[in-house]
Amino acid sequence: MADKIKTTRTKELEFGGSIGALLMLIFLPGTVLYLLLTCNTADASVFQVPGPLPPLETLWNPFALTLLLGWMSLQAVLYMLPMGTIAEGITLRDNSRLRYKINAFYAFLVSAVLAGVAVTLRVPLSYVYDHFLEFAVASGIISLALSIFLYIKSLAAPESALAPGGNSGNPLYDFFIGHELNPRIGSFDLKYFCELRPGLIGWCLINLCFLMKDIELRGSASLSMILVCGFQGLYVMDALWHEEAILTTMDIVHDGFGFMLAFGDLCWVPFTYSLQAYFLVRHPQELSTLAAIGIVLLNAVGYIIFRGANSQKNAFRRNPSDPSVTGLETIPTATGKKLLVSGWWGLVRHPNYLGDLIMALAWSLPCGLGHILPYFYVIYFTGLLIHREARDEHQCLKKYGLAWQEYCKRVPYRIFPYIY
Numbered sequence: 001m002a003d004k005i006k007t008t009r010t011k012e013l014e015f016g017g018s019i020g021a022l023l024m025l026i027f028l029p030g031t032v033l034y035l036l037l038t039c040n041t042a043d044a045s046v047f048q049v050p051g052p053l054p055p056l057e058t059l060w061n062p063f064a065l066t067l068l069l070g071w072m073s074l075q076a077v078l079y080m081l082p083m084g085t086i087a088e089g090i091t092l093r094d095n096s097r098l099r100y101k102i103n104a105f106y107a108f109l110v111s112a113v114l115a116g117v118a119v120t121l122r123v124p125l126s127y128v129y130d131h132f133l134e135f136a137v138a139s140g141i142i143s144l145a146l147s148i149f150l151y152i153k154s155l156a157a158p159e160s161a162l163a164p165g166g167n168s169g170n171p172l173y174d175f176f177i178g179h180e181l182n183p184r185i186g187s188f189d190l191k192y193f194c195e196l197r198p199g200l201i202g203w204c205l206i207n208l209c210f211l212m213k214d215i216e217l218r219g220s221a222s223l224s225m226i227l228v229c230g231f232q233g234l235y236v237m238d239a240l241w242h243e244e245a246i247l248t249t250m251d252i253v254h255d256g257f258g259f260m261l262a263f264g265d266l267c268w269v270p271f272t273y274s275l276q277a278y279f280l281v282r283h284p285q286e287l288s289t290l291a292a293i294g295i296v297l298l299n300a301v302g303y304i305i306f307r308g309a310n311s312q313k314n315a316f317r318r319n320p321s322d323p324s325v326t327g328l329e330t331i332p333t334a335t336g337k338k339l340l341v342s343g344w345w346g347l348v349r350h351p352n353y354l355g356d357l358i359m360a361l362a363w364s365l366p367c368g369l370g371h372i373l374p375y376f377y378v379i380y381f382t383g384l385l386i387h388r389e390a391r392d393e394h395q396c397l398k399k400y401g402l403a404w405q406e407y408c409k410r411v412p413y414r415i416f417p418y419i420y
């Protein structure tokens with residue numbers, strides 16, 4: 001069957017094609033270094049001219065690399081343990097469906113217990129704060145090595161296994177965007193594993209290390225630090241609890257596994273999404289109880305929209321007659337699938353992004369209003385989701401044609417009601 005599938009080259013190159021890919025290869029690691037170095041200065045100002053890069057030998061820490069590899073190995077073992085359930089992914093081009101282990105939440109629980117033991121035994125977790133830049137560099141090296149391995153592996157993959165968006169024939173572009181769709185070693189799915197586990201759970205562990213550093217410096221953790229760690233911990237647990245939902249995301253269904261996702265999952269997420277907590281260690285902020293209550297409410301509003309929208313769509317896609325969605329208005333499409341036009345999906349075309357962005361703002365506000373740096377996540381994330389929304393619309397227009405145009409007419413705003 002696989003042999004009969006015709007070569008389909010990717011014609012529409014995203015991210016500015018091969019030049020864009022080359023720039024991103026430099027820009028993404030450069031941004032991580034810039035953010036961490038700036039955050040570690042006395043005024044953490046983005047308006048200052050960046051200082052020279054520290055000597056390379058101070059960035060290279062073999063112990064940090066070993067710890068990261070140990071962390072990834074622990075997550076790989078937890079992934080392979082016979083716990084949890086099995087889910088099937090969407091139907092692939094060769095009509096097969098891959099099977100995926102659903103046990104990320106258990107992996108989180110085991111990791112949390114181990115972290116608790118480390119705190120009780122007074123393992124110096126603040127080491128991660130003191131050597132954070134070295135950890136980031138080590139993680140960049142791991143991501144690059146993994147991407148090179150993935151690209152070489154993809155050259156031997158059958159045509160049917162290549163990503164629809166990552167088969168341009170241009171090696172640089174395909175290396176960046178990902179050539180093979182679902183690279184596996186046996187039943188170990190590399191992309192699926194990296195998307196949720198080492199980076200996302202690692203982000204929580206990094207936040208914990210920063211919280212411990214806060215306690216070490218000041219005797220107790222600040223309210224700002226507790227809020228940031230609490231909000232982000234909730235977000236990660238939510239993603240792991242709903243692990244099965246990522247099987248239908250464009251990352252798993254459309255994008256290959258290359259530098260973009262490998263670096264995104266293993267370096268970008270843990271080392272830039274934790275920037276607020278990193279910032280708070282050196283730049284502690286006073287937060288009034290009233291401000292804290294306001295921020296908690298904002299995060300709750302964001303979470304209700306984010307979770308409500310995601311759960312409504314997931315329930316509808318799993319079973320359109322599910323009692324929780326039967327009263328909702330829909331538009332039929334030529335594919336047989338329907339589109340929701342009321343409920344959360346009647347408010348804007350991407351209500352889940354709206355909720356996610358409101359939460360992103362709530363994660364930065366505990367860092368006060370005096371610095372731009374801790375708002376990096378909200379700014380980057382707005383750009384990422386606007387771009388992602390445009391990519392998704394493009395795919396939906398191809399998939400649903402006139403029905404999608406009708407949906408756009410009925411629900412004119414994309415993410416922000418009455419604005420965009």
Ligand SMILES: NC(=O)C1=CN([C@@H]2O[C@H](COP(=O)(O)OP(=O)(O)OC[C@H]3O[C@@H](n4cnc5c(N)ncnc54)[C@H](OP(=O)(O)O)[C@@H]3O)[C@@H](O)[C@H]2O)C=CC1
Pocket residue numbers: 248249250251306310313316317337338339340341345349350352353356388392395396407
């Ligand atoms: N923190 C982070 O860095 C990131 C977080 N996210 C979050 O991850 C979550 C998943 O996002 P993402 O992967 O982009 O995809 P979405 O969950 O937004 O799914 C988009 C898909 O939903 C279906 N759909 C769209 N409109 C409708 C409708 N009206 N009725 C029914 N189905 C519809 C279409 O697929 P089909 O019709 O084929 O089912 C479409 O392709 C989001 O909450 C997002 O905020 C995403 C990226 C990064």
Ligand SMILES: CC(C)CCC[C@@H](C)[C@H]1CC=C2C3=C(CC[C@@]21C)[C@@]1(C)CC[C@H](O)C[C@@H]1CC3
Pocket residue numbers: 028195196200235238239246249251260261263264265268269
């Ligand atoms: C480095 C680049 C600029 C872009 C990298 C993008 C990745 C960081 C993101 C692509 C899609 C993601 C998703 C999530 C995390 C970030 C990445 C990997 C979630 C797992 C976050 C939690 C949500 O509940 C689900 C998300 C799915 C997509």
